[in-house]
Amino acid sequence: MKYNSIDELLRNNQAWVAEKLALDPTYFQELSNGQTPPFLYIGCSDSRLALTKFTRTEPGELFVHRNIANQVSLTDINFLAVLEYAILHLKVEHIIVCGHYDCGGIKAALEGRTIGILDNWVNPIRELYLEKQEEIDALPTREERLNRLAEINVVAQVKNLYQTSIMRQVLHERKAPMVHGWVLDIRTGLIKDLNVST
Numbered sequence: 001m002k003y004n005s006i007d008e009l010l011r012n013n014q015a016w017v018a019e020k021l022a023l024d025p026t027y028f029q030e031l032s033n034g035q036t037p038p039f040l041y042i043g044c045s046d047s048r049l050a051l052t053k054f055t056r057t058e059p060g061e062l063f064v065h066r067n068i069a070n071q072v073s074l075t076d077i078n079f080l081a082v083l084e085y086a087i088l089h090l091k092v093e094h095i096i097v098c099g100h101y102d103c104g105g106i107k108a109a110l111e112g113r114t115i116g117i118l119d120n121w122v123n124p125i126r127e128l129y130l131e132k133q134e135e136i137d138a139l140p141t142r143e144e145r146l147n148r149l150a151e152i153n154v155v156a157q158v159k160n161l162y163q164t165s166i167m168r169q170v171l172h173e174r175k176a177p178m179v180h181g182w183v184l185d186i187r188t189g190l191i192k193d194l195n196v197s198t
Helices: 006-023 027-031 051-055 077-089 104-111 116-131 133-137 142-161 165-172
Strands: 039-044 062-067 094-100 178-184 191-193
Touching: 006 027, 039 077, 051 062, 062 077, 077 165, 094 142, 104 116, 104 142, 116 133, 116 142, 133 142, 142 178
Parallel strands: 039 062, 039 094, 094 178
Antiparallel strands: 178 191
8 A cells, every 4th residue: 555645645635625626616614614513423543444435424524533442431531522522512413333343452452462551441342352252252263253342342332322421411301312333344345334223
């Protein structure tokens, strides 16, 4: 894979702006008027996951929070602030928790090869593996085991979402966004709905 240089990134930006303005001279003026995205996307930090490409969405459609292995951590103040802002101020209609196959965080949790902060971060996934070890270990290939753990992780993160005070509040008020659990298959580019939608 060819990577751009830092100078090419800036040139690419200028070319993209020119293309957008050629199609719609008011594009950036409208974009600067504010945001009302219908979706909050909670996904992995993996550089291959440019969700706007995979879903053909434009700037302003997705409010995004990303971290290693798409964790919904009840102690992560950054995540909790994003969630509260998305629900109370942006009034998002849908929350998407999206994991992916071939996830480095999932591999780190399953194979226990991490140290330091990363080890602490993926430990909840390791605990999920231990809870479902019999099911996961019964799968014939390493890839299938990793993929299954990625799916189990998404389901667990959807459940974690409902443990947040803001979600409990809006559920009580019957104003909660719909929640969806997805996994993206990098090998095919396709998104799999895990049918844990609410």
